[in-house]
Amino acid sequence: MDQSPVITIADIVDAARIIAPAAVRTPLLENDALNDRVGRRVLLKFEGAQRTGSFKFRGAYNRLARLDDRERAAGVVAWSSGNHAQGVAAAAKLLGMPATIVMPADAPAIKLANTRALGAEIVTYDRHRESREDIATALSQERGATLVPSFDDPFIIAGQGTAGLEILDQAVEAGADIGQILVCCGGGGLTAGIAAAVKASAPGVDLYAVEPAGFDDTARSLASGGRETVSPDARSICDALMAPSPGAMTFPINQALLSGGLVVSDDQVRDAMRFAFSTLKLVVEPGGAVALAAILNGLVPSCDGASVVVMSGSNVDPAAYAAIIGGAD
């Protein structure tokens, strides 16, 4: 594959400049017990430390900051299972514009509450019976508001890519040569952004999208060469990674730049969350733990350099977390 990605390194560097006043440079952590278990250096990009508890603020702020005064006055509309919702709501609040978010009625309560606390208006829908796209599109047309996609947008992808720039810089600070990067993948915006950022200066680094079983549409699409879809019957504890198919904009980038897709089970995700609790001392939500689950379960091809594991988000309900940490399946 030799397609030119639509997101250039200049777009991502520009996004980094735009979000710098508001976003957190999240830490790249290392743990000796994890290194020992995997048998090489593992560097953990902890996006739970980002504003709103996931990487989503990066892209949302980069997108909203580009709106002009007229657009800001009319506000923004987005749909999201919860992390993009919080990212958009926080960016809208900081930039002084109204936000309306279409969220599934069964989204984690913490995500609904946090989005509301950030001042957004929430419209709920039935995840299995209604179309969030239709509801959000109708709302944006009614209000003249700008629709903010959760991944298929060049500013969103470039914003998520700022995590990749940070990884490159922080690996140098840690004295590590990166061999591979594992990214938690839903619609593919974070994966595409990080891939575009990293491949521009480090083309030898292998990137892998990691998905939960049942929602392995990117892995299957990379294998088939076309955009595969998720079965409507699919279920997973990874509420953040339930996009129905790879994005029209993200997939060509991922197809051009990724080395493959990896798939983990919900049980492997629970184990990874327990490992993050007991050994890393980090809270991670199910969807944010899939890349860690892949490396803990030996699903990742070996490599000479260090493995970077992106932990993409940490917004999980206390009761659900307590049940998993306490050992329930």
Place this chain on the structure above:
Amino acid sequence: MDQSPVITIADIVDAARIIAPAAVRTPLLENDALNDRVGRRVLLKFEGAQRTGSFKFRGAYNRLARLDDRERAAGVVAWSSGNHAQGVAAAAKLLGMPATIVMPADAPAIKLANTRALGAEIVTYDRHRESREDIATALSQERGATLVPSFDDPFIIAGQGTAGLEILDQAVEAGADIGQILVCCGGGGLTAGIAAAVKASAPGVDLYAVEPAGFDDTARSLASGGRETVSPDARSICDALMAPSPGAMTFPINQALLSGGLVVSDDQVRDAMRFAFSTLKLVVEPGGAVALAAILNGLVPSCDGASVVVMSGSNVDPAAYAAIIGGAD
């Protein structure tokens, strides 16, 4: 007070050099929601990311690395509720010497298991009926092994002080002027080490020891001018902070350098652990959360610069954590 502390900045810089190959430079984190709540910048020194999940590895490694070949062959003995135990066990393993740790039979299971997993021999005792000092001293004499105190030792204090050097450097990197530092305090080794490190170059920074109610011996000692003791009936969920009195070596340092002591309730500690879970996305054990509890509850004098909160450890049993996060008191 104008006493010269027995620990010099040169001792701490030397400790930093000794532990550098083995210890983690733990992150200094910042969270916008915490800043908003407190009304000024708050920087979080996250010692849960240290090897063995607490700051204790710093001092233990610095102490054990000074032993000569004959002493290393005879090994080390320590007593500890669990964090010093793990620090000593990990340092002994890395430096190739046997370690025996005297631990309370009711220490958190995770601390007992981790200490054993690090290769140490564990001798348990009854926290309320037996003297850990007597047991450990007898063991060290029997075996010709070196006794490794948990706080009253110049190499231990200097080792813990390396966290203070990191805080100073990392605050500069974050563009923050430090106004005050809050340290979780048991026997006072971490507090004394950080105070000695910080006051050497930043004498205007105020340092506070934070303790759980019932184990506020340092706060009372700072007020009375003498080394006060804890009541044998005192109980707290902060198992890491149960030293019976300030150290003979640590107290004069803390008396000379601290601005005061603060005391938090177990309920405030539980709330701080929940805040760390839901907002910071960090796992923290009860004893590691007392400084955070103090600032969240407005117990801290206001200051012009940033407040640094040390989160000193994160070794907590899953069941106990799940009960607290789930809302149980």
